[in-house]
Amino acid sequence: MTVERESTSTSVVDPGPTWGEYYRQMSLIRAFELRAAEMYQRAKIGGYCHLNLGEEATVVGLMAALEPRDYLFTTYREHGYALARGLEPGPVMAELFGKTTGVSGGRGGSMHLFDRKVRLLGGYGIVGGQIPPATGAALALTYRGEPGPNAEAVMCLLGDGTTNIGAFHESLNLAALWHLPIVYVIVNNGLGMGTPVDRSAAEPDLYKRGCSYRITGERVDGDDVIAVRDAANAALTRARAEREPGLLETVSNRLRGHSVVDPAKYRSKQEAERLRALDPVHAVRARLIAEQVLDEDTARRIDEEAEARVDAAVAFADASPDPDPATLFQHAYATAVPNAPHRLPADPVVPVPELLP
Amino acid sequence: MTVMTYRQALHDTLRAELQRDESVILLGEEIGVFEGSYKITAGLLTEFGPARVRDTPIAEEGFVGAAIGAAMLGMRPVVEIMTINFSLLAIDQLVNHAAKMHAMFGGQVSVPLVIRTPGGGGQQLAATHSQNLEVWYAHVPGMKVVAPATPADAKALLTAAIRDDDPVLFLENLALYNTKGEVPDTEQLGRIGSAAVVRPGRDLTVVSYSRGVVIALEVANQLERDGVSIEVVDLRSLRPLDRETVCASVRKSSRAVVLEDDWLSFGVGAEIAATVQEGAFDYLDAPVRRVAAAEIPLPYAKPLERAALPSAADLIRVIGELLDATRFTHAEGGS
Numbered sequence: 001m002t003v004e005r006e007s008t009s010t011s012v013v014d015p016g017p018t019w020g021e022y023y024r025q026m027s028l029i030r031a032f033e034l035r036a037a038e039m040y041q042r043a044k045i046g047g048y049c050h051l052n053l054g055e056e057a058t059v060v061g062l063m064a065a066l067e068p069r070d071y072l073f074t075t076y077r078e079h080g081y082a083l084a085r086g087l088e089p090g091p092v093m094a095e096l097f098g099k100t101t102g103v104s105g106g107r108g109g110s111m112h113l114f115d116r117k118v119r120l121l122g123g124y125g126i127v128g129g130q131i132p133p134a135t136g137a138a139l140a141l142t143y144r145g146e147p148g149p150n151a152e153a154v155m156c157l158l159g160d161g162t163t164n165i166g167a168f169h170e171s172l173n174l175a176a177l178w179h180l181p182i183v184y185v186i187v188n189n190g191l192g193m194g195t196p197v198d199r200s201a202a203e204p205d206l207y208k209r210g211c212s213y214r215i216t217g218e219r220v221d222g223d224d225v226i227a228v229r230d231a232a233n234a235a236l237t238r239a240r241a242e243r244e245p246g247l248l249e250t251v252s253n254r255l256r257g258h259s260v261v262d263p264a265k266y267r268s269k270q271e272a273e274r275l276r277a278l279d280p281v282h283a284v285r286a287r288l289i290a291e292q293v294l295d296e297d298t299a300r301r302i303d304e305e306a307e308a309r310v311d312a313a314v315a316f317a318d319a320s321p322d323p324d325p326a327t328l329f330q331h332a333y334a335t336a337v338p339n340a341p342h343r344l345p346a347d348p349v350v351p352v353p354e355l356l357p
Numbered sequence: 358m359t360v361m362t363y364r365q366a367l368h369d370t371l372r373a374e375l376q377r378d379e380s381v382i383l384l385g386e387e388i389g390v391f392e393g394s395y396k397i398t399a400g401l402l403t404e405f406g407p408a409r410v411r412d413t414p415i416a417e418e419g420f421v422g423a424a425i426g427a428a429m430l431g432m433r434p435v436v437e438i439m440t441i442n443f444s445l446l447a448i449d450q451l452v453n454h455a456a457k458m459h460a461m462f463g464g465q466v467s468v469p470l471v472i473r474t475p476g477g478g479g480q481q482l483a484a485t486h487s488q489n490l491e492v493w494y495a496h497v498p499g500m501k502v503v504a505p506a507t508p509a510d511a512k513a514l515l516t517a518a519i520r521d522d523d524p525v526l527f528l529e530n531l532a533l534y535n536t537k538g539e540v541p542d543t544e545q546l547g548r549i550g551s552a553a554v555v556r557p558g559r560d561l562t563v564v565s566y567s568r569g570v571v572i573a574l575e576v577a578n579q580l581e582r583d584g585v586s587i588e589v590v591d592l593r594s595l596r597p598l599d600r601e602t603v604c605a606s607v608r609k610s611s612r613a614v615v616l617e618d619d620w621l622s623f624g625v626g627a628e629i630a631a632t633v634q635e636g637a638f639d640y641l642d643a644p645v646r647r648v649a650a651a652e653i654p655l656p657y658a659k660p661l662e663r664a665a666l667p668s669a670a671d672l673i674r675v676i677g678e679l680l681d682a683t684r685f686t687h688a689e690g691g692s
Contacts, residue, residue: 071430105463114462121429122462126453132422133454139423140430143382143408167449170419177414331460332498334467334522337550339597341498350600350636 019293022064022225023284024302026056029080030281031306032089035314036079036096036110040260044317045096048125049110052080054255057280058187059084061228062250065236066155071119071141073134074157075187076111078123081157085118089313099320106323107331128162131184135171138180142243151240153181155232161192163206169213175245176213183235183246184210187222189254194266207249215247222252223280253278359542364534366508367397367473370515371435373544375405378433381519383410384420385437394439395475395534421447421472425455425524428470433519441476441490441528448493455524456499467522471515475529477568477618478666484654487662489619494526495595501549502595504528506570508538510593513547521549528595530568530618552599554606558588560685561612561676564603564629566592569616569667576672584687585680595625603629604636611642612679616672621649642683646675 033051040049052059055077063084066072074081082092087103095102096110104114111125121137124130134156141152162168163186175182186206190197198204207217216238220231228250235246253275257264264272288294294302329342343349361369374381387394389402389412402410413420417438424434438444444451455468478487495502501523505511511529518525555570556577563573570591577587590606592598607613613633615626626647633645651665 073426103463104461104465107463108461112461114465116465121466122458124454126449129422129449129454132419132450133426133429135419136423136426136428136434137430138426140427140432143380143432167418167422170414170416171422173414173416174419174423331464333501334459334464334469337501337521337597338548339550339594339599339601341597348635349632350604352635 019288022060023288023294025060025084026281026284027303027306028089028309029056029059029083031310032079032083035310037260039096039314045110046098047109049096049260050077050258051256051260052077054253054280055187055189055222056080057225057284058222058228058250058252061225062155062185062232064229065232069152071121071137071152071154073121073130073154074123075130075159076123076125078113082113082115082120085120087115087118089309090316093313094317094320097317099317100323101320128158128165128167131156131158131167131171135175135180135182138175138182139178141181147181147241147243149241151181153183153236153239156182156184158184158186159192160186160188160197160206161195161200163209164200172210172213172215176215179243180245181239181243183232183239183248185232186249188249188251191254193258207247210247215245217247217249219249219251222250223278223283225284252280255279358539360537361508361540362534363508363511363536364395364397366511366540367515368399370512371398372401374516374519375401375409380431381433381435383435383437384413384424386413386415386439388412388437393437398437417443417446418450422450422454424470425450425468428468429466433469435471435473435519438472438474440486441474442486442488444472444474444490451494451524452497456497459523460499468524469522470524471518471527473527473529475531477530477532478655478662480531481657481659481662483657487655491526491528491595492619492624500596501525502528503549503593504567504595505593506567506591509540510547512540513545514549514593516545517547517549525549528567532568536571550594550597550599552590552592552594552602554588554602555591556587556589558586558610560586560610561614561679562588562590562606562610563614563616564590564592565616566595566625569618572669572672573616576669580676598628600632600636603632607633607637608640611640612683613645614648614672614675614679615645616648616667618650618667620652621647622652624649643679646679648672648675
């Protein structure tokens with residue numbers, strides 16, 4: 001199924017430095033994700049690994065709207081967001097490799113990237129698990145300061161399939177009742193794993209699902225980086241100034257399977273070809289060259305630079321130390337308490353007493 | 358010292374912490390205008406206002422998760438879940454999220470959250486409203502679970518829970534709210550993770566927590582008159598579990614009974630019995646016995662409910678059986 005993409009705004013290519021930067025980020029995410037897939041096949045990366053391939057314009061548009069003072073909660077498909085939020089590719093790749101230099105110290109992996117300084121408050125591996133905490137982060141902001149153009153806000157990402165879970169609806173209700181500065185972004189790539197939106201949502205116009213909570217919903221073409229940025233900006237502005245939560249739906253395509261190991265056999269050959277033709281990175285690149293914002297040489301240089309940064313990220317991750325098993329319990333609790341269990345699988349539960357004489 | 362109810366101790370502690378620290382907020386169903394289903398929060402809305410004493414809609418997953426997010430940004434939310442049975446609506450947020458975040462995100466964030474919730478049966482609330490699900494949370498690394506039995510411990514452990522930077526499930530019990538005890542007037546900061554010998558004895562150790570401790574003390578006093586000296590260990594904290602205090606007691610008494618309101622299988626008693634056989638095997642005169650609820654969805658009708666829940670009579674019977682099996686004589690203890 002093809003999801004409607006009617007957008008509330010259309011973009012014009014402005015020849016300023018912005019476009020070059022947006023393309024640079026898209027190119028970096030593309031290079032990073034293709035390399036992550038390769039590293040997964042080479043068993044450098046374990047567990048699950050979900051890629052942003054096809055979502056690059058959405059990622060860059062959303063992150064362009066988010067200010068450094070804002071907080072971001074994401075799904076488990078979040079490598080690109082971490083990069084666009086300003087994290088270096090090295091520590092992100094190192095997290096995928098499970099190294100001490102990873103953004104979460106190697107304890108989280110692909111689905112659980114976290115970085116306090118850029119206010120990335122987590123990738124979340126449980127579908128929709130991030131939505132109530134993101135809502136609560138917005139609640140915390142209401143105790144910190146007054147609404148206004150410079151207020152902090154929260155952006156909470158979720159997938160199309162997530163709009164069917166209870167936590168989504170409970171959270172939207174709370175955000176509207178309590179007037180919280182939060183923007184929920186439904187990144188609609190048309191499929192929840194292999195299930196199309198219209199087979200899982202009784203209201204497949206997902207941006208309308210805020211109606212019950214009187215939350216304004218908007219849908220934008222997720223392949224249009226400027227439209228995404230501007231729509232996110234508008235919603236964030238309302239969240240900051242009026243403490244009105246927003247709901248934004250971006251529509252893009254997932255160019256590959258649900259995760260690296262999914263061959264996406266539920267898609268026809270024709271569908272796969274159609275999606276390849278819509279590839280947003282290629283489209284933006286071609287458009288920028290056609291409209292003479294970038295020339296071919298500059299675009300190639302940007303792509304090469306992205307490859308070089310990813311090369312360096314892999315080298316960094318490879319050279320980084322594995323966590324020492326002696327640090328297993330390092331973050332067991334934030335507040336130390338007596339009798340916290342620090343036993344390994346074959347250890348006794350209590351010191352074995354000496355035998356009675 | 359002031360003699361007060363368990364309910365009053367909880368109320369006064371919440372009030373003191375709200376006064377002490379602006380980042381403390383209360384959330385829950387009916388805690389404000391209604392003053393709490395069990396009136397623990399009576400008067401606090403009037404004193405602290407609706408931003409700090411926040412009524413929530415009926416949406417446990419939503420408001421527990423929101424409390425987690427607020428805690429991530431430095432607030433200290435104290436959530437009341439009307440009964441522990443309803444916590445199951447929020448278990449994904451507690452187990453998959455609150456309990457994981459500090460470790461999984463490499464120590465970059467903590468979740469200073471308290472979930473206050475009463476468990477237990479005996480009020481003819483039938484199967485869905487009478488459960489003891491604290492072991493579900495005690496099973497999970499990253500959680501802390503405390504279960505005070507007395508008003509003094511309620512004060513000390515609630516204070517500690519609110520000031521702790523980890524998610525703490527604070528177990529209350531419907532049958533304890535009106536019990537009375539002496540409570541120190543000064544600030545008390547309890548030690549999460551430590552048990553207490555609340556009654557010393559020679560002949561047999563009864564291990565329990567929450568309401569069970571009250572029953573164990575009654576039984577101990579009664580059996581004292583028959584010349585049996587019972588030591589009572591109040592676990593107070595289920596995670597972390599103070600295994601050493603239990604083992605030390607059993608090494609002295611050589612006999613152990615666990616009393617729990619919960620169902621027997623996979624419960625606290627099972628954990629204690631396994632701990633004792635490992636930490637005090639050579640000191641035991643007989644296998645550890647467990648007194649626990651019958652394993653059936655708890656019926657409404659009073660005679661059935663009474664039959665299913667552990668009572669003082671059940672504990673006395675099991676203690677008697679254990680003493681008989683070990684040929685206990687009153688002279689045994691000597692002294």
